[in-house]
Amino acid sequence: LTPFTAAHGSLKAIEVAGKQYLAWQINADPYVKPPPLRYARRVLNEGPVKDFTGKGITCGDAGNEAAGGTIALIWDQWGSSHSGPVMNYMAKCTPSCANFKGDTGRPWFKIEQSGYDKSKNPPWGSDQLARQGASWTVTIPPSIAPGEYLLRHEILGLHVAGKRNGAQFYPTCVQLKVSGSGTATPSGVALPGAYNPDDKNGILVELWRVNAGQVEYVAPGGPVWN
Template sequence: MRTSIALSFLAAAIGSVNAHGYLASFISGGVTYPGWAPFSDPYITPAPVRVERRISDNGPVTDVSHVNITCNKGGNVPTTAYANVAAGSTVTFQWDQWGSSHSGPVMTYIAKCTNGCANFKGDSGNVWVKIDHWGWDKTATPPWGSDRLAAQGAKWDVKIPATIAPGEYILRHEILGLHVAATVGGAQFIKLTGSGTKALPTGVALPGAYKATESGILTQLWWYSTSNATASYTVPGGAVWSG
């Protein structure tokens, strides 16, 4: 049974304009699917068809209430390509880079593509369900999700819930660097196979779920020290759904 999933990638930061990065590739089942390369793909004729939706550059989306928060700057135009993914498997998001100074949470969402991902934008309704996040854990080294991603060679692994029913979906992977605002990497499609039967629960809207003044976005990195016994961090976007 065929399942198509589109993936969207956000890299964010609060305070400067140095949060730069984009999804270089998506890895599933031992197969590497190239992402949209914003500095070379636009100049190829005909333009390559990637599993990721097009993005205009590697810079951040600085307004978390803007429609670009869904799938980055680039028009959020669906693609016809897809990657093959098995429910219950672990997939890898490979970024081209991510600076260790751009600390913040890493999050991954999934949405069901109503009427197929070729016609789905995901920019309205409570369609995004979070399946993974890492915020700040003072007991871990490094404690921030984005710093862990950087230390792992700009890679992040996510397990797809095994219970999800086959169908067409879109995945959205996000880095929120708490020194600028928000950068979205794009959106990729995959075919998901498996025997799950669960429909996704009600999720959150993107844009809509994030507020520029909420504590998980408007904050100061210096506060999060392992020596600060009162420091805690709440990842934006709600709780993780495990399936």
């Protein structure tokens, strides 16, 4: 058996400009007083957000990066049975990330996603992540204005999504300070708000039907910002 056969997971570390930083360590950090400072926001456990229409979906129940640079998001594990898309959003912190939560308004713009692509092996984004050592690399859009941002990295497990509210969302947020000469200030969707439990294209779906080519899969949260 491989270590990714039937397990949930949580973000373990973030790599920025060649330097690795620990994410929130769910089995250690809650017991440290005072809690350690981390670039990734704290999460309760390795389970999914139980109510993906509530505020827990925003970032789960700032390192420096130039616009156009890449960030590696490293999980402790990911189960190969939990197939689904990988989605990445950003939101500009106003006025800074110190108190910004991103759970009101429409600040989130999607910068990258990998859903279902039958031309790839494996076809699902989450399975690609598992094969890559439970790691995902995302590029910061080169045209965005400098400032403080939240990067919201998320895996959606569709293994029991054939029943209402069965889809399993695993979001986590990383604080970033973006440099560069870009001027774009995009906005997009509300989280909570963008995910509809009755979305039959991206959330209320039967995984086997997508794998069999019977239905086309469209990841929730709208298109990638361009």
